[in-house]
Structure formats: C-alpha cells, structure tokens
Amino acid sequence: MTSTPQNWRTAFAVYMQPRVLSMIALGFSAGLPYLLIFSTLSAWLRDEGVERSVIGFFSWVSATYSIKILWSPIVDKVHLPILTRFLGQRRSWMLIAQLGIMLGLYGIATVDTHTQLSTIGACAIFVAFCSATQDVSIDAFRIESTVNDFQGAMAAMYVLGYRLALLVAGAGSFYIAEFFNWQTAYFVMAAAMSFGVITTLCLNAPAIENVMVSLSKSTFSNQIRDAIIHPFTDFFSRQGRLGWLILLLIAIYKMSDITMGVMTNPFYLDLGFNKKDIAEISKVFGFFMTIAGAAFGGVFVVRYGVMGPLLIGAIATASTNLLFAALANTKPDLVLLTSVISADNLSGGFATAVFIAYLSGLARSGYTATQYALFSSLMTFPAQLLGGFSGIIVDRFGYINFFIYASVIGLPAIFLIAWFWRREWLQTNIPT
Secondary structure, three states, rough: OOHHHHHHHHHHHHHHHHHHHHHHHHHHHHHHHHOOOOHHHHHHHHHOOOHHHHHHHHHHHHHHHHHHHHHHHHHHHOOOHHHHHHHHHHHHHHHHHHHHHHHHHHHHHHHOOOHHHHHHHHHHHHHHHHHHHHHHHHHHHHHHOOOOOHHHHHHHHHHHHHHHHHHHHHHHHHHHHHOOOHHHHHHHHHOOOOOHHHHHHHHHOOOOOOOOOOHHHHHHHHHHHHHHHHHHHHHHHOOHHHHHHHHHHHHOOHHHHHHHHOHHHHHHHHHHHOOHHHHHHHHHHHHHHHHHHHHHHHHHHHHHHHHHHHHHHHHHHHHHHHHHHOOOOOOOOOOHHHHHHHHHHHHHHHHHHHHHHHHHHHOOOOOOHHHHHHHHHHHHHHHHHHOOOOHHHHHHHHHHHHHHHHHHOOHHOOOOOOOHHHHHHHHHOOOO
C-alpha cells in the first residue's frame, strides 16, 4: 500500500536533480538557432522585400544539420587547446559552439539585407555549423552525464527546453520585430544564447570522458566505419532488398511538409497578416496544436501499431497543404488562418510522432544512436534540397499552384506506405 506512493515520489524526484534540470537550458541553447536561420530568417528577408526565389535558396542552410555526422568523430575525439583542460571534452566543444552561434547571430543583425545578402548567407551557414556541432556535443554530454535510469528525464527536460526555444525564436522574434525591428530581434536572440553559455560553465564534466588528445588515422577510420558502414551493413543484413524501399520512404515521407514549410511565413506576410498575428497564431497557438497532434500520434501507435497511423499522417500532411491553397484564394481572415494552421500543425505533429516511432523500430540495439542519426539525416536532407526551389515555383506559378504541388509530392509516400502495410498484412494473415 505504501510502496507505490514512495515509488512515485522517487520517480518524480529525478526532475529535481541539478544535472537533469540543466538540460532545460542546454535544450534551449540547442533549439534557439534553428528557426533563426530557417523560417524566421525567411520572414525577415521577405519583410525587407527580398525575392522569394532567393529566400528559397536560404533554406538550404538548414541542411547542415543533416550532415553533422561527417564531423562528429572530430567533436568526439579532438581536444581543444586550453579549453579542454579546464572544461573537459564535452563542455569545451559546447562552449566554443555556443560562442560561435552568438557571433553568427550578431553578424546577421549587423549587416544590410539589401546589399549584403551573401554575408547573411555566410553567417547563417556558420550558425548552422556551430549549432549542429553543439547538438553533437550536448548529446554526448547528456549520455555520459548520468546513469541510464535518469536518461529519460534528461531527454524530457532537453525537449522542453528545445521547444521553449522554438517559441522564443519564432513568436518572440516576431514580437520584437513588430515593436522594434528585425535587427533588434537578432541582437536579443544572440544575447539569449548566454543561458547556454552560463550553464555550460557552471556544469561539472561527466565522470567518464574520452581523453584522447588527437584523432589518429586509424581511430578516424574506425570512427567512420563504426558510425556509417557498420550501421548500414547491419540494416541491410536484416532488411535485405526491402531496405532500399525503406530508405526511399524515409527520404520522401517529410518531403511534402518541409517543402511547404519554407514558404509559409512569406505567404502569411504576402497575404497581409502582420507579424503580431503571425506570432500569436502560427508560433504560439501552432506550438500547442503541434504538441496535441504529437500526443494523438503516440496514442494511435499504442492502439493500432505503426503502419496505419503512418499512412494517416502522410495523407493528413499532404491534404492540409490543399487548405493553404484555399487560403491563398481568400482575403486575410484570422479565423480562417487559425483553422488552417490548426489542421496543419495537428497533422504535422501527428505525422512526426508516428514517423519517429517508425524510425525507432528500424534501429537495432548496439547501433541505435548511429542508425537513428543516419535515418533522420536522410529524412530531412532531400526534402531540404527540394525546398530550396520553392521560391522559384511560387514566383513562376503563384502560391495556389505551389501548395497543390507541395501536396502532390506527398503522394509517393502514401502509395509506398500502403504497399508496405498491405505486405505486412499479407505476411501476418495468410499462411505460407
């Protein structure tokens, strides 16, 4: 009778551990740069009259996150002069990455959007590189910092901090830009990175850290083989020829959603909505709708398995793009905008949660982290490349045709999931 309350108190007490609480600040530091070099930056550029085709090309900057595995062995093994001796391997890379993000955001805030677009692009790439490096070092720090029993709580606090950062970088930037200007917004965001810097300086290094001073040739080869070759050979040994179709599905599942997302903020501004309305509806309200969609996705996976909800998510994502096509043919209406954003974020959250469950099921114990990282890179990289051309499509064919196009490119994923689901059903229900 008394053991259960004690167990619950013990379970919840983990969230009061200083190391666990620190993950809120580190999650915030990790999440803040992403929107500032993606959708928020595209809104600023459009607000300044930059052509949509140019804005579309800027979306390629976020592809840096998809290739961070290329330099993760360096972050894992190479010591930074002086810093590593005082801060340790993980915190030294975290600090240098955070300072780099601050410098890059400051650089974006100080240049002219009309005459120095190439400089803004260079600063955005630098921020993306530093942010991806920070992700690698924070993940390593989190895993090495505490026992396995605390890893769930560490991850939960990290996600909370990350999503709070998305609100600040999204809605917060729009509010500041509305009442001051975009330069001030980016100055404030650069200063907000100090939360991560202070946390990094105050934390203790993990008890177990790699102490190699440099990365030898053999070690580098081992890292590449362990991080890239072995996970894929294991994957294909289990999946066989079907593995290529699974990789194709991973590459195209989010393509409709990501392609459409590049142009949403310029679309809202071109329709005539002000930055305050966009911040309140798209960023704040949309945030909670995404959380609700993700919660529904998790429940559906538990109740019905993965493939059915995966198909629902793909259909819903492609279908809601058509709502944006309808919105493009109307006068500015806050109620209609709220309805469309609600549907889009609910479906996006649902599809994302289900897809994460699907990817997690593909990974094998012993290769889980590496295989999931590779899957997630494949999930975003092709879609981001295609999204770079979204501005050109809008300029040539208009928003209505663009959103129809964004919906149509979701059809291959729907058909492929339906084939997988039917194949799974046949294997389960028809005797061999």
